[in-house]
Amino acid sequence: MGSFGARGKLLMAAATSVEATGKYEVTLKLSAPNGAWKALIADVNGGLAIYPEDIAAKAGNRPIEQKDYIGTGPYKFVEWRPNRYVEVERFEGYKPVKEKGDGFAGARVASFDKIRFIPVPDVGTRVSGVQAGDYDYAEMISGDLYESLSKDPSVQVQRTNAPIFGLFFMNSKQGILKDNYKLRRAIQTALDKSQALRVAFGPKDLWNAEGSIFPNGTPWYSTEGASNYSAHDPKKAKELAKEADYTGTPIRLLVSTNYQAHYDEASVFTRQLADAGINVQMMVVDWATLLKMRGQPEQWDIFVTHHSFAPDPLLLTFLNASYPGWWDSPEIGSLRAELINTTDPAARKSTWDKIQLLIYEQVPVMKVGDAYTYDIASPKLKGLNPNGPVFWNVSTK
Numbered sequence: 281m282g283s284f285g286a287r288g289k290l291l292m293a294a295a296t297s298v299e300a301t302g303k304y305e306v307t308l309k310l311s312a313p314n315g316a317w318k319a320l321i322a323d324v325n326g327g328l329a330i331y332p333e334d335i336a337a338k339a340g341n342r343p344i345e346q347k348d349y350i351g352t353g354p355y356k357f358v359e360w361r362p363n364r365y366v367e368v369e370r371f372e373g374y375k376p377v378k379e380k381g382d383g384f385a386g387a388r389v390a391s392f393d394k395i396r397f398i399p400v401p402d403v404g405t406r407v408s409g410v411q412a413g414d415y416d417y418a419e420m421i422s423g424d425l426y427e428s429l430s431k432d433p434s435v436q437v438q439r440t441n442a443p444i445f446g447l448f449f450m451n452s453k454q455g456i457l458k459d460n461y462k463l464r465r466a467i468q469t470a471l472d473k474s475q476a477l478r479v480a481f482g483p484k485d486l487w488n489a490e491g492s493i494f495p496n497g498t499p500w501y502s503t504e505g506a507s508n509y510s511a512h513d514p515k516k517a518k519e520l521a522k523e524a525d526y527t528g529t530p531i532r533l534l535v536s537t538n539y540q541a542h543y544d545e546a547s548v549f550t551r552q553l554a555d556a557g558i559n560v561q562m563m564v565v566d567w568a569t570l571l572k573m574r575g576q577p578e579q580w581d582i583f584v585t586h587h588s589f590a591p592d593p594l595l596l597t598f599l600n601a602s603y604p605g606w607w608d609s610p611e612i613g614s615l616r617a618e619l620i621n622t623t624d625p626a627a628r629k630s631t632w633d634k635i636q637l638l639i640y641e642q643v644p645v646m647k648v649g650d651a652y653t654y655d656i657a658s659p660k661l662k663g664l665n666p667n668g669p670v671f672w673n674v675s676t677k
Contacts, residue, residue, distance in 0.1 A: 283341075288320070288328075289602075290314075290316070290320060290594055290600070290620065291310075291314060291316075291317055291320040291321070294310045294311045294312055294314060295308060295309065295310055295311075296309045296310065296311050297309045312620075312621050313621055313622055313623050314620055314621070314623070315592075315594075315619065315620060315621070315622050315623045315624075315628050316592040316593075316594040316595070316619075316620065319590075319591050319592035319594070319595055320592075320594065320595070323590075323591070323595055324384065330352075331344070331350060332350070335348045335350070346360055351371075352374070353371065353374065353388065353672070354370065354371060354374045354376070354388045354389065354390035354672045355368040355369060355370060355371055355390055355395060355671070355672070356368060356369060356370075356371040358394070363399060364398070364399075365396045365397060365398045365399075366396070366397040367394060367395070367396050367397075368394070368395050368397075369393060369394045369395075370390040370392065370393055370394070371390065374388075374390065376388050376389055381672070381673040383665065383667055384665075384667065384670070387673070388672035388673060389672055389673050390672055391673075391674060391675040391676075392671065392674075392675075395671055398415070400415075400418070403420070403421060403422050403425075406418035406419075406421065407421060407425065407429070407435075407656065410434075410435050410656050410657065410658060411432070411434045411435060413658065415658075416657065416658045416660075416661060417655065417656070417657045417658070417661070417669060417671075418655060418656050418657075419655045419669055420653060420655065421654055421655060421656055422482070422540065423480070423481040423482025423483060423486050424482050426482060426483050426485065426486060426654060427483055429656055433659070434659070435656040435657065435658070435659065436656065436657050436658070436659050436661070436664075437654055437655075437656055438654060438655045438656065438657055438664055438666065438669075439485075439486075439652055439653075439654040439666075440652055440653050440654065440666065440667065440668065441666050441667060442495075442588070442589035442667060443488070443495055443589060443650035443651055443652050444586045444587065444588050444589070444650075444651050444652075444653060445493075445586060445587055445647050445648060445649060445650050445651065446476075446480070446541065446542065446545050446584065446585075446586045446647070446648030446649065446651065447584070447585055447586060447587050447598070447645045447646070447647060447648070448533075448545075448546075448549070448582050448583075448584055448645060448646040448648070449574075449582065449583050449584075449585065449598065449604065449605040449644070449645050450464055450581070450582055450605060450607075450643060450644055450645065450646075451577055451580060451581050451582070451605065451606075452605055452606045452607045452608065452609070452644055453577040453606040454577040454578055455532075455577070455578075455580075455581045456526075456529055456531060456581055457531070457581050457582070459609075460524055461641065461642050461643060462520055462523055462524035463520070463521060463524035463526050464642070464643035465508070465520055465641075465643055466517045466518075466519075466520035466521040466524060466526070466556070466558065467517070467531075467553060467558060467643070467646070468508065468509075468511070468640075468643055468646050469508070469511045469513050469516050469517040469520060469556075470511075470512070470513070470514055470517035470552050470553050470555070470556035470558060471510060471511075471512060471549055471552050471553070471646070472510060472512035472548075472552060473489050473509065473510035473647075473648055473649050474489040474510065474649070475548055475552075476544070476545040476548040476549060476648055476649075477489060477545075477648060477649045477651065479544045479545070479547075479548050480540070480541040480544040480545050480548075480648075480651070481541060481651050481652075485652070486651060486652050486653075486654070487649055487650065487651045487652065488649060488650040488652075489509075489510060489649045490509075490649055490650045491503075491505075491506030491507075491508075491509025491510065491647065492506055492636070493593075493596070493636055493639070493647060494593075495589070495650055499625070499629065500592075500593060500629065500632055502632060502633050502636045504633045504634070504636045504637040504640075505636055505637040505638075505639060505640030505641070506636075506640070508640045509640070509647070512552070514552075514555045514556040514557075517553075517556035517557075517558065518556050518557050521556070521557060521558055526558070528557070528559050529559070530559050530560070530561040531558065531559065531560050531561065531581045531582065532561050532563055532579075532580050532581045532582070533546055533549075533550065533560050533561065533562050533563060533580075533581070533582045533583075533584070534563045534565065534570055534573060534574065534579070534580040534582065534583040534584065535562060535563070535564055535565075535570070535583070535584040536564070536565055536566060536567040536569075536570045536584070537564055537565075537566065538566055538567035539567070539586070541586070541651065542584045542585070542586070543564070545584065545648050546562055546584050547562070550562055560582075563580065570583065574604040575604055577604075577606070583604065583605075586651075593619060593632050593635065594616075594619060594620065598644055598645045599612070599616060599635075601613075605644055605645065607642070607644035607645075609642060611638055611642070612635070612638060612642070612644075615631055615634055615635050615638065616635075618631045619631045619632065619635065655669060659677075660676045660677050661674055661675075661676060661677075662674070662675055662676070662677050663675055
């Protein structure tokens with residue numbers, strides 16, 4: 281976590297010692313306060329994991345080999361056949377805690393002998409498979425099917441409670457957009473985010489044109505800078521681009537077709553930017569190629585991805601200077617340190633307000649809006665988790 285994990289370094293860089301202080305206890309001492317230490321340890325995406333030292337040391341900065349997979353949950357890894365399936369089975373040695381299951385907390389009860397996760401690229405095949413009873417669950421169904429599937433008795437629709445949000449990352453290390461904040465603001469000023477969300481996600485139930493990085497109702501919700509979220513003012517955008525000395529040089533937009541929403545958003549924005557006289561060249565690749573190219577700053581000017589909900593701002597990828605985009609201006613460096621080095625909630629919220637305002641001034645990323653994805657499941661499944669496809673505490677009716 282501390283040596284190779286981008287988020288782990290935010291915590292472990294300040295660690296003065298880590299030692300076992302009991303059979304089931306580890307004590308971590310830091311050289312300074314860290315307001316996000318709990319979230320950095322507990323986050324399911326890049327958080328703390330415990331592995332035998334010999335396996336972790338052998339892996340280094342490479343993925344752990346299949347034969348060395350180790351887990352302590354209700355299901356254990358059996359087999360991974362690339363492009364065919366991943367199989368897990370009930371772990372008989374697992375003992376759930378006594379507390380009632382609640383989201384990702386509490387008891388985790390395994391009701392199934394085995395579970396197979398099968399890659400099925402075509403969304404229509406995934407849908408018909410659940411309808412026919414060939415599959416029990418299918419992820420990431422397209423928005424144009426939402427209304428009809430909501431009325432279909434052969435499936436149950438699982439809409440997520442926490443939104444994901446599309447992000448267009450600006451290259452802060454190299455190229456035409458490096459340090460050119462006025463040209464970045466010109467790009468953002470030209471856009472109508474609602475139109476892109478409508479094309480990408482369909483029914484209004486599945487999206488919200490929200491400028492706050494964090495959704496309303498969370499402690500981090502902020503209106504700072506959000507008046508610049510979706511101006512859709514081509515005339516003003518042209519003026520800003522001229523002031524930024526932009527002369528029509530193609531701006532390379534890296535996007536994948538593996539996520540249809542990414543491609544749809546990029547297509548809408550490319551047309552809108554053309555109306556403002558800003559020349560965007562879409563570079564369409566598969567997801568694996570995008571992951572490789574985004575680490576090469578000479579290859580792109582903007583790339584498209586999405587971000588899941590994070591419980592703390594420090595878990596946002598674009599606040600990490602080592603994440604592709606490489607936003608590390610003096611201003612964000614100072615504010616990032618301020619956000620880390622206090623545990624006072626009110627002070628941290630005040631700092632986050634300043635950071636969101638800076639995001640709209642320097643535009644290291646553009647938020648598209650909040651999107652609520654949905655999956656479908658067999659009607660016979662009960663106990664499904666609205667926060668995502670986890671299959672403990674799930675059983676058949």
